[in-house]
Amino acid sequence: MSEYPEPSGLPDLENLASLANEMFQALPNAAPFFAGISGLQAAPNAGGHPAARPQAGVTSAPPPMTSPAVERHASAAPNYYFAENANQYPLAPIHLEQLISQVEQTAAQVSPQAFGLPGEADLRELLGENRFVTQAPAAATRPAAPDLKVPHALESHVGNYHQPQSVGSDRVAAQSLHLPGESDIQQLLAAEFSVTRFDAPASAATPAPDSRFYFLDSGAQPVFGNTLKTNVFAAEQQGFDVNAIRRDFPILAERVNGKPLVWFDNAATTHKPKVVIDRISYFYEHENSNIHRAAHELAARATDAYEGARNKVAKFINARSADDIIFVRGTTEGINLIANTFGKQRVGEGDEIIVSQLEHHANIVPWYLLAQRVGAKIRVIPVDDNGQILLDEYRKLINSRTKIISVTQVSNALGTVTPIKEIIDIGHSFGVPVIVDGAQSVSHMRVNVQALDADFFVFSGHKIFGPTGIGVVYGKAEHLQHLEPWQGGGNMIADVTFERVVFQGAPNRFEAGTGNIADAVGLGAALDYVDRVGIERIARYEHDLLDYATHRLRPIPGVRIIGTAADKASVLSFTLAGYKTEEVGAELNREGIAVRSGHHCAQPILRRFGVEATVRPSFAFYNTCEEIDLFISVVQRLASARRN
Numbered sequence: 155m156s157e158y159p160e161p162s163g164l165p166d167l168e169n170l171a172s173l174a175n176e177m178f179q180a181l182p183n184a185a186p187f188f189a190g191i192s193g194l195q196a197a198p199n200a201g202g203h204p205a206a207r208p209q210a211g212v213t214s215a216p217p218p219m220t221s222p223a224v225e226r227h228a229s230a231a232p233n234y235y236f237a238e239n240a241n242q243y244p245l246a247p248i249h250l251e252q253l254i255s256q257v258e259q260t261a262a263q264v265s266p267q268a269f270g271l272p273g274e275a276d277l278r279e280l281l282g283e284n285r286f287v288t289q290a291p292a293a294a295t296r297p298a299a300p301d302l303k304v305p306h307a308l309e310s311h312v313g314n315y316h317q318p319q320s321v322g323s324d325r326v327a328a329q330s331l332h333l334p335g336e337s338d339i340q341q342l343l344a345a346e347f348s349v350t351r352f353d354a355p356a357s358a359a360t361p362a363p364d365s366r367f368y369f370l371d372s373g374a375q376p377v378f379g380n381t382l383k384t385n386v387f388a389a390e391q392q393g394f395d396v397n398a399i400r401r402d403f404p405i406l407a408e409r410v411n412g413k414p415l416v417w418f419d420n421a422a423t424t425h426k427p428k429v430v431i432d433r434i435s436y437f438y439e440h441e442n443s444n445i446h447r448a449a450h451e452l453a454a455r456a457t458d459a460y461e462g463a464r465n466k467v468a469k470f471i472n473a474r475s476a477d478d479i480i481f482v483r484g485t486t487e488g489i490n491l492i493a494n495t496f497g498k499q500r501v502g503e504g505d506e507i508i509v510s511q512l513e514h515h516a517n518i519v520p521w522y523l524l525a526q527r528v529g530a531k532i533r534v535i536p537v538d539d540n541g542q543i544l545l546d547e548y549r550k551l552i553n554s555r556t557k558i559i560s561v562t563q564v565s566n567a568l569g570t571v572t573p574i575k576e577i578i579d580i581g582h583s584f585g586v587p588v589i590v591d592g593a594q595s596v597s598h599m600r601v602n603v604q605a606l607d608a609d610f611f612v613f614s615g616h617k618i619f620g621p622t623g624i625g626v627v628y629g630k631a632e633h634l635q636h637l638e639p640w641q642g643g644g645n646m647i648a649d650v651t652f653e654r655v656v657f658q659g660a661p662n663r664f665e666a667g668t669g670n671i672a673d674a675v676g677l678g679a680a681l682d683y684v685d686r687v688g689i690e691r692i693a694r695y696e697h698d699l700l701d702y703a704t705h706r707l708r709p710i711p712g713v714r715i716i717g718t719a720a721d722k723a724s725v726l727s728f729t730l731a732g733y734k735t736e737e738v739g740a741e742l743n744r745e746g747i748a749v750r751s752g753h754h755c756a757q758p759i760l761r762r763f764g765v766e767a768t769v770r771p772s773f774a775f776y777n778t779c780e781e782i783d784l785f786i787s788v789v790q791r792l793a794s795a796r797r798n
């Protein structure tokens with residue numbers, strides 16, 4: 155820090171830069187915005203992770219961690235402060251105090267406010283918000299990084315820079331006083347908003363979702379009704395800022411064939427916001443370890459992060475307990491797990507398994523394999539010409555041989571939203587458990603597994619803005635506790651001899667071996683992100699996009715929309731006369747537009763409509779009407795150049 159004061163009597167750039175960095179270092183993933191910063195001190199981490207638990211056979215708590223690795227972590231990452239125990243919380247690094255006293259001295263000489271710049275009170279207020287972690291964490295958790303108050307507080311100072319700054323008649327540029335100017339602060343805010351918006355790993359007290367990032371605080375709900383583009387714009391005026399959201403997804407700035415990427419393949423996979431990408435990087439940079447098995451610091455961090463993610467999943471779908479959440483690779487593995495445990499236990503020769511005609515192959519093939527193995531039969535709920543489940547036909551299929559019903563909540567090929575609550579209630583009225591494939595629903599609508607009374611609910615992280623290779627099986631405790639494991643190995647046992655193996659309870663007994671730890675943590679960050687945007691707002695906005703696209707696509711000559719259910723989610727499936735679906739896909743790709751063309755791993759439902767393939771644009775809340783316009787213009791061009 156340079157010698158103080160500058161001739162103007164104000165703190166110099168380096169001092170303020172240090173201050174700014176202190177504040178931003180208090181947040182995760184802060185970047186050094188000003189040059190010349192040195193000597194930032196992290197709170198010492200002498201006591202080890204509070205969550206480091208004794209392992210089986212270790213009678214006393216492990217000694218404090220003082221390994222070089224732990225210390226390196228502390229000095230490398232001042233973003234997070236680790237307490238010696240849950241009650242001792244870090245103070246700000248010493249030189250913040252020095253800076254305050256310098257500002258106090260300065261105040262006697264010159265009033266910063268005279269320049270319209272942040273003054274002592276402002277600095278105190280800013281520092282006060284972040285000098286102490288005010289919320290004592292629960293035992294066995296790592297402290298949350300301080301909340302996101304700094305940018306909000308700092309925002310008010312940006313306003314000051316917008317005012318004409320004058321001393322006498324002369325406008326004084328902040329920079330001429332060696333202070334950060336408006337653009338510096340704007341940059342800090344912009345970078346902060348797009349970079350660091352993930353909450354602390356393994357936070358016990360997860361901050362309430364902060365919708366202020368994207369939505370007005372008025373509580374006014376957008377009014378949606380008809381299908382005009384202006385509805386979306388109206389929604390934006392009322393707080394849904396799709397451009398702000400788009401900035402959170404780095405890949406949306408990508409160009410394809412020289413054109414801006416338009417991602418309409420969201421039913422296949424979704425893109426990841428920067429917070430998710432950063433969260434995974436943070437894991438590998440600061441927490442990476444195997445879990446559950448060691449008494450060392452990083453094992454505790456990784457375990458906290460992983461189990462924290464399990465808690466987030468439980469909260470997101472309103473499971474009764476995190477113990478009801480099993481991490482798997484994705485929906486496919488989840489349904490295979492259920493078929494090989496619950497299915498194996500319940501289904502025998504001559505029994506029946508009910509699925510619907512809408513199912514993805516992932517909800518057909520595992521049941522087919524089970525049925526083949528045990529000599530059971532698959533029965534199929536038909537759909538009407540709009541692609542809607544025929545509930546009466548469903549009722550007729552259920553009988554005393556029906557052992558399992560497994561149905562999707564949203565069809566990936568048509569977009570149909572099924573009446574899953576009725577399907578579950580009807581199944582239960584016959585005493586049959588119901589499994590829900592939530593792969594296509596969980597990112598588009600509020601899922602409450604307890605309200606649905608689903609016996610199992612399965613989804614994939616990559617379809618809800620999280621990483622690939624991670625997914626979730628929710629199961630009712632009453633089922634999970636009676637199920638045999640399906641894979642054996644480490645992590646899922648309590649005791650092993652050559653004669654006898656004692657398994658862990660759920661969920662560990664279903665997570666043999668080393669799981670996808672980092673991506674589970676990334677999934678937790680994705681769910682937090684969706685929470686912050688607000689799933690109901692997402693649903694309304696996407697519904698509007700779908701309506702808009704449907705109304706623009708339908709009149710185009712030669713277009714046949716497949717799947718016209720009254721209740722649909724974000725998927726538009728169609729064919730264009732005179733073109734193979736892959737030709738339409740290729741032409742769209744030339745314009746940078748990504749859609750799926752093919753059978754969408756749902757051949758039975760496409761064949762129900764007499765086709766083998768469709769073109770399938772599918773939308774997410776980062777898509778826009780302008781993108782739909784572009785897509786429509788390509789289809790129109792193809793339609794008008796049609797070869798018959």
Ligand code: PLP
Nearest residue numbers: 484485486514516566593594614
């Ligand atoms: N179920 C549905 C309805 C799907 O749409 C998908 C994927 O598209 C799956 C299951 C399989 O998901 P995953 O490939 O992530 O296992």
